[in-house]
Amino acid sequence: MRILLVEDHVALARQVMEALTEAGFVVDHAGDGEEGHFLGDTEPYDAVVLDLGLPVLDGLTVLKRWRAAGRNMPVLILTARDGWNEKVAGLNAGGDDYLTKPFIMAELVARVRALVRRAHGHSRPEIILGDLVVDTAAQRATLGGAAVRLTGLEYRLLTYLALHAGQVVSKTELTEHLYAQDFDRDSNTLEVVIGRLRKKLGDGRIETMRGQGYRLATA
Ligand code: CA
DSSP states (O other), rough: OEEEEEEHHHHHHHHHHHHHHHTEEEEEEESSSSHHHHHHHSSSSEEEEESSSSSSSSSSHHHHHHTTOOOOEEEEEEEEEEEEEEEHHHHTTTTOOESSSSOOOHHHHHHHHHHHHHHHTSSSSEEEEETEEEEETTTEEETTEEEEEHHHHHHHHHHHHHHHHTTTHHHHHHHHHHHHTTTTOOOGGGHHHHHHHHHOTTTTEEEETTTTTEEEEOO
């Protein structure tokens, strides 16, 4: 799951990036509204954390432009304390949720997870696919009740496939959602990671659709 963070406060941005990375997300960061708008307009994100008070282009304008252009990724707005009018304006402009500064990182992570989950039609944190269970809150997977040991990248791949279980997901789409912009992909190419995941989950669970991509079985 790939998240865009648009926040100009350097120290806060670093903390948020650390918390989201630890929670199993890959994060791209933009420090002003113009760069943030560009990234959100051109890259496919699973969710955006958007500060409203931004240099160059304010967050509300960024959000309105995305929505006007049909970009419908979930957006969590960060607002200043006591800024009730900002919250209302942000939600009316197409924001999905908001958090008031200062906030607890665990709450931000939980809200981002919930937004991503709900965007895929899941109201519960566990995605149940037969005897395979992906727990997006605990960041773990079990197979027949036993924990599956996964690297961060394997977990992200499995979560993405699980949120799209039964659907064919192309290699391009997977690559775009699993790696941050500047990630060195060489030793972790998609085929290699899929291969490792197959060994851990057992044969037949991840199908290769020739020339199209991969599909995770729903049961
Ligand atoms: Ca700010």
